Amino acid sequence: MPDPVDAPGLSDLPLEDLVACHECDLLMRKPQLAHGDKAVCLRCGYELYAHRHNVVERSLALVIAALLLYVPANFLPIMQLNLLGQSSQDTVWTGVVGLFDTGMQGVAVVVFLCSMGIPLLKLLCQLLVLLSVRFDIGRSYGLLLYRIYHHLRDWGMLEVYLMGVLVAMVKLADLASITVGLGLVCFVSLLLVQVWLEVVMSPHQIWEALSGEDLHAGD
Numbered sequence: 001m002p003d004p005v006d007a008p009g010l011s012d013l014p015l016e017d018l019v020a021c022h023e024c025d026l027l028m029r030k031p032q033l034a035h036g037d038k039a040v041c042l043r044c045g046y047e048l049y050a051h052r053h054n055v056v057e058r059s060l061a062l063v064i065a066a067l068l069l070y071v072p073a074n075f076l077p078i079m080q081l082n083l084l085g086q087s088s089q090d091t092v093w094t095g096v097v098g099l100f101d102t103g104m105q106g107v108a109v110v111v112f113l114c115s116m117g118i119p120l121l122k123l124l125c126q127l128l129v130l131l132s133v134r135f136d137i138g139r140s141y142g143l144l145l146y147r148i149y150h151h152l153r154d155w156g157m158l159e160v161y162l163m164g165v166l167v168a169m170v171k172l173a174d175l176a177s178i179t180v181g182l183g184l185v186c187f188v189s190l191l192l193v194q195v196w197l198e199v200v201m202s203p204h205q206i207w208e209a210l211s212g213e214d215l216h217a218g219d
């Protein structure tokens with residue numbers, strides 16, 4: 001396989017025909033992909049992008065599923081705690097309120113943002129971006145929202161929250177009897193749907209669809 005750095009004429013190509021590897025920064029000629037194919041870096045093997053079928057429709061279905069799971073995940077009990085005859089049911093929301101009421105306002109705000117606020121904003125950004133592509137309206141807003149989404153990704157920490165819940169459950173298991181609530185099932189499902197969405201919603205295809213280069217993102 002020829003070394004693409006030395007490929008003749010690479011510097012003469014328009015920028016749209018070039019792609020850089022996220023991992024090792026190698027600059028390459030953008031390959032034309034058939035449906036279902038994926039492009040990998042010639043040097044390090046990192047997946048540059050994939051051309052998936054029905055990206056917009058499948059992503060929309062997953063975003064709507066995630067939004068439907070969001071409400072029970074945050075407002076149904078994560079667990080029921082029975083200690084010395086006293087029983088309490090805790091949801092993500094009552095956890096935030098509890099922190100706030102016990103004087104830890106700063107922690108309450110951070111927990112609220114990372115477990116509820118930012119994940120919801122991320123999903124709404126994704127929904128609006130997909131609707132913008134699907135119905136071909138407001139693409140300039142779509143581009144802005146997709147940029148915002150990429151910044152928000154670093155701040156939504158559902159998986160960290162889930163780890164915290166699991167550690168607390170293991171620690172408390174010796175002291176109290178704990179019953180897993182429906183909220184936790186929805187929370188884990190929400191996390192899984194979001195991971196699936198990350199895989200399906202190929203950024204390369206969404207950026208191209210938003211910028212109007214490729215009108216076949218929904219194929």
Ligand SMILES: [Zn+2]
Pocket residue numbers: 021022023024025026041042043044045046
């Ligand atoms: Zn690479």
